[in-house]
Amino acid sequence: MTTEPPPPIVTTDLTIGGMTCAACVRRVEKKLARLDGVSASVNLATGRVRVSHPPHVRHEELVAMVEQAGYTAALPKPRQDAADVPDAAHRQQRERLLITALLALPVLVLSMVPAWQFRNWQWLCFVLTAPVAVWGAWPFHVRALRGLRHSTATMDTLVSLGVAASFSWSAYALFLGGAGGPGMRMPFSLLPSAPDGVAHIYLEAAVGVPLFALAGRFLEARVRHGTGAALRSLAHLAAKEVSVREDGTERRIAIEELAAGQVFIVRPGERVATDGAVVEGRSAVDLSLVTGESEPVEVAPGSSVVGGAVNAGGLLLVRATAVGADTQLARITRLVTEAQAGKARAQRLADTVAGVFVPVVLTLAVTVLGFWLGAGADPQAAVTASVAVLVVACPCALGLATPTALMAATGRGAQLGVLVSGPRALEALRHIDTVVLDKTGTLTSGHMSVARVTAVPGGLGEETVLRLVGAVERGSEHPLGRAIAAYAERTLPGKPPLPQVSDFAATAGRGVRGLVDDRRVEVLAPDDALPTELAEALMAAETAAHTPVVVRVDGVTQALIAVGDVLRPGSYRAVHRLRRLGVRPVLATGDREAPARSVATALGIEEVHARHTPEEKARLVQELREQGRHVAAIGDGVNDAAALAGADLGIAMGTGADAAIGAADVTLVRGDIEALVDAVRLARRTLGTIRANLLWAFGYNAVTVPLAVVGLLNPMVAAVAMSASSLLVVANSLRLRAWQPSPARGRGPTASRKLP
Numbered sequence: 128m129t130t131e132p133p134p135p136i137v138t139t140d141l142t143i144g145g146m147t148c149a150a151c152v153r154r155v156e157k158k159l160a161r162l163d164g165v166s167a168s169v170n171l172a173t174g175r176v177r178v179s180h181p182p183h184v185r186h187e188e189l190v191a192m193v194e195q196a197g198y199t200a201a202l203p204k205p206r207q208d209a210a211d212v213p214d215a216a217h218r219q220q221r222e223r224l225l226i227t228a229l230l231a232l233p234v235l236v237l238s239m240v241p242a243w244q245f246r247n248w249q250w251l252c253f254v255l256t257a258p259v260a261v262w263g264a265w266p267f268h269v270r271a272l273r274g275l276r277h278s279t280a281t282m283d284t285l286v287s288l289g290v291a292a293s294f295s296w297s298a299y300a301l302f303l304g305g306a307g308g309p310g311m312r313m314p315f316s317l318l319p320s321a322p323d324g325v326a327h328i329y330l331e332a333a334v335g336v337p338l339f340a341l342a343g344r345f346l347e348a349r350v351r352h353g354t355g356a357a358l359r360s361l362a363h364l365a366a367k368e369v370s371v372r373e374d375g376t377e378r379r380i381a382i383e384e385l386a387a388g389q390v391f392i393v394r395p396g397e398r399v400a401t402d403g404a405v406v407e408g409r410s411a412v413d414l415s416l417v418t419g420e421s422e423p424v425e426v427a428p429g430s431s432v433v434g435g436a437v438n439a440g441g442l443l444l445v446r447a448t449a450v451g452a453d454t455q456l457a458r459i460t461r462l463v464t465e466a467q468a469g470k471a472r473a474q475r476l477a478d479t480v481a482g483v484f485v486p487v488v489l490t491l492a493v494t495v496l497g498f499w500l501g502a503g504a505d506p507q508a509a510v511t512a513s514v515a516v517l518v519v520a521c522p523c524a525l526g527l528a529t530p531t532a533l534m535a536a537t538g539r540g541a542q543l544g545v546l547v548s549g550p551r552a553l554e555a556l557r558h559i560d561t562v563v564l565d566k567t568g569t570l571t572s573g574h575m576s577v578a579r580v581t582a583v584p585g586g587l588g589e590e591t592v593l594r595l596v597g598a599v600e601r602g603s604e605h606p607l608g609r610a611i612a613a614y615a616e617r618t619l620p621g622k623p624p625l626p627q628v629s630d631f632a633a634t635a636g637r638g639v640r641g642l643v644d645d646r647r648v649e650v651l652a653p654d655d656a657l658p659t660e661l662a663e664a665l666m667a668a669e670t671a672a673h674t675p676v677v678v679r680v681d682g683v684t685q686a687l688i689a690v691g692d693v694l695r696p697g698s699y700r701a702v703h704r705l706r707r708l709g710v711r712p713v714l715a716t717g718d719r720e721a722p723a724r725s726v727a728t729a730l731g732i733e734e735v736h737a738r739h740t741p742e743e744k745a746r747l748v749q750e751l752r753e754q755g756r757h758v759a760a761i762g763d764g765v766n767d768a769a770a771l772a773g774a775d776l777g778i779a780m781g782t783g784a785d786a787a788i789g790a791a792d793v794t795l796v797r798g799d800i801e802a803l804v805d806a807v808r809l810a811r812r813t814l815g816t817i818r819a820n821l822l823w824a825f826g827y828n829a830v831t832v833p834l835a836v837v838g839l840l841n842p843m844v845a846a847v848a849m850s851a852s853s854l855l856v857v858a859n860s861l862r863l864r865a866w867q868p869s870p871a872r873g874r875g876p877t878a879s880r881k882l883p
């Protein structure tokens with residue numbers, strides 16, 4: 128029997144127009160899911176939907192489905208980031224809000240202060256209210272009608288109905304109910320009341336509801352806009368044109384034409400056009416806009432530079448190593464965008480609740496009206512109660528609770544050099560109680576240097592060995608390899624270039640080998656069978672906490688190289704601060720016991736696992752998880768990728784290998800592990816904010832809806848309460864944008880120190 132392989136699934140992002148609340152989210156998702164094999168996840172905050180679908184489902188079908196649900200849909204424009212709010216729409220929104228506020232304020236004041244109610248004041252209020260109820264609330268009416276055509280009710284339906292009901296009732300009261308008489312005063316109170324025998328006017332509700340709903344929307348857009356600004360500023364860092372040097376002549380070309388391998392020129396003060404390696408010139412480059420690194424970095428031939436960095440000093444010639452979507456800048460931008468497209472579990476809950484909520488509220492409003500009329504109550508009281516229910520129950524706050532907090536937090540994280548891949552990672556980050564730390568390149572700087580080379584007497588000799596080793600290690604991206612290659616290039620007398628290597632192979636966690644000048648060269652961790660001289664050198668290296676590697680040529684051990692490293696500034700503080708947050712540090716390294724212990728002692732880490740292969744590191748993570756711990760693994764190298772992928776949360780050093788970054792949920796852009804402490808604290812704060820927001824939003828409805836049902840809530844008060852609740856939620860989330868990491872970061876008793 129043969130089984131068909133499952134069809135491949137592709138993802139498409141669409142920008143959706145017209146969504147306003149959690150009920151819309153549910154509607155769009157449900158509609159798309161009706162297509163065979165399609166699932167969708169909407170992010171209200173970014174106004175986008177990510178659709179997973181079989182390749183045969185065309186974009187047009189997806190768009191048509193969304194349009195049937197009453198919204199607009201389009202493929203995102205190239206380079207338009209997820210958080211982009213079109214400026215024109217933003218301006219229009221602000222104008223509508225301002226004019227509505229100008230018209231509404233006198234109405235609100237006159238309605239609430241009976242002492243200022245002059246002769247015929249109610250007619251002035253009516254004239255001011257009419258444009259607000261129609262034009263001010265227009266976006267809500269349009270969306271409510273659109274929903275109605277597809278027999279759906281959203282938050283807009285509630286706002287639109289609330290405005291329409293309070294305005295028409297007021298019109299009735301003024302023209303037919305006796306409220307229009309000259310000199311008529313209306314007392315204002317929390318409870319609905321009116322002078323005997325006169326119908327009450329609710330113009331304050333008719334202006335208050337749209338005013339506050341517009342204000343909520345406007346603020347929400349501001350949050351999006353603010354987070355989008357961080358992304359836009361990254362995008363602006365990308366150069367548009369670049370000067371290339373070909374056959375000794377210089378030519379300016381569009382950045383899109385630049386190919387990897389071409390040499391381009393970076394003049395002082397210019398931005399580096401794309402990632403590359405310096406081939407000529409010395410200078411300092413300023414990376415602060417790309418990675419937040421504040422100190423300029425010295426570069427010389429051989430150094431790598433990142434696109435977007437500013438050349439602060441001399442003229443540089445750079446060979447492009449990556450262009451377009453492969454550059455670090457593009458990767459960072461993508462990470463932030465992705466982060467905002469995901470959706471947290473908490474958000475799904477809110478969506479589900481809101482999807483049920485709106486129909487329930489509508490039914491309730493109608494039932495309340497029917498019940499009060501049926502019970503023989505004054506129509507005035509019946510309408511009041513029904514309008515109050517409609518207005519007070521708008522679940523705006525519920526829809527805003529999670530996305531606003533997540534957006535503010537991911538944006539803030541990006542500013543602090545912590546790229547979180549999505550809300551799921553943010554949630555995991557909050558929970559971690561154990562962190563498995565890699566040594567080389569994570570706790571230590573990874574800028575290793577050769578401390579001593581000991582050659583076997585009677586062997587090939589130090590110089591020959593170094594030439595062979597240097598040649599092989601040039602192919603390695605491992606900090607050990609880079610240190611040894613650099614050392615060989617620097618120290619060999621006469622300096623003929625290092626020979627070529629063939630059959631190069633690197634085994635993560637073990638070492639490298641290759642064929643140089645027809646000799647088989649291996650560089651790897653020392654085993655126990657060493658010639659006496661090397662055994663002594665090994666002991667010396669262990670005492671000095673250096674990392675030893677042995678060199679074998681054609682199977683014969685020829686030398687031992689001791690390589691030293693320094694702790695990263697900040698490692699000590701990071702480990703201690705993590706511990707204070709209740710996170711247990713565990714050191715797992717491929718290196719030997721002595722250097723591992725030395726680092727652990729210097730940092731106060733008790734649990735050390737040395738000589739761990741990449742598989743053993745991954746297994747350790749697995750075991751810790753099986754013990755019920757929430758494990759984060761942090762590393763920089765290819766040898767860490769498995770552990771990172773297997774942990775509850777993988778954290779990569781932004782300065783590390785691509786394999787590590789690819790396997791990670793969180794990237795520390797600056798390669799500063801103190802940023803992890805900030806990230807954990809920010810995540811905990813964010814989830815706290817979300818929880819407070821949801822609690823508030825649910826609690827508020829739980830209290831106010833029953834009050835409105837029994838007729839104890841003035842629609843005006845209901846409007847204020849509903850909007851205040853949204854504003855509170857947005858304001859609470861916005862506080863995350865001002866969140867500060869601990870002020871002493873990066874300082875303290877931890878200048879970079881030599882080991883041990």
Ligand SMILES: Nc1ncnc2c1ncn2[C@@H]1O[C@H](COP(=O)(O)OP(=O)(O)OP(=O)(O)O)[C@@H](O)[C@H]1O
Nearest residue numbers: 565566567603605608636637638652716717718766
């Ligand atoms: N390019 C290389 N050249 C020489 N030896 C290497 C190389 N790569 C790995 N090794 C040997 O394998 C050992 C384990 O390497 P691995 O990358 O797993 O750990 P590490 O980098 O020393 O420490 P950590 O796990 O903390 O990053 C190293 O200590 C070294 O002895």
